[in-house]
Amino acid sequence: MDAQTLVDERGELWLALAPLWLDREPGESEYAHMVEVIQRHELSLHELEWIFRLELAPVLARNQMSVAGEWRYFDDYRLMQRLVAHNLRLTGWRRKGWALFSGLTTMMTRHRWNELMARVMLERGESPHP
Template sequence: MSCREDAWLALSELWLDTELDESALRSIATRLRASGLSLDELQQIYAYEVAPQVWLNHWAVAGVWEGFEAQWLLAGCRRNQSGGRWHRLKCRVLRRPMTYGCRAEWQQILAFLADRDFN
């Protein structure tokens, strides 16, 4: 599995229908740091590749809570990765509803990643 695919799987957990505590957020941040991808790249992956694939789960009455099916997730993220200008425009327009349910958690993860002492 590639480092980008690992990042997709880790980030998708932000949209599961579960409450993520600090330990879970630290675990996601650890996996993202281990991917070796830059912070800018991770932010692009979050907004343009993962969010468009999984965001409706936060708006579902009874969403997925155990984990997204990996083949479905990876295929969708690959498709989103190769999306052109229209895809990026849709993501910018829909950014708030796509990230509404996990914005605070994402900010915590970014803080962990920015902390040089975070392991």
């Protein structure tokens, strides 16, 4: 897959989900926007989980560990460059390595992700609790 295909297929979704890693809780309008974008992409919850764990978390979790920087928002252009570069390299052993350590890279945002997935399920008419 080339960079343009990645941007075309995932760019909107990646940018919509990026606020999960900011230093503040996403607001109602941000969650609503995330749900809307997710619904447009017609991905399963399983597919979304792996996008969260492998495509986004390895890049965005670094922001949470950094002392310097402004984490109230992202520079969309720079963020997209970093996400595309990461995902172009996400094959073979790298993919397996990130899958192995994805619990660590998603730990700080898991509660936000769970909230988002509950909202997606509600929007889809599914029960968020068994």
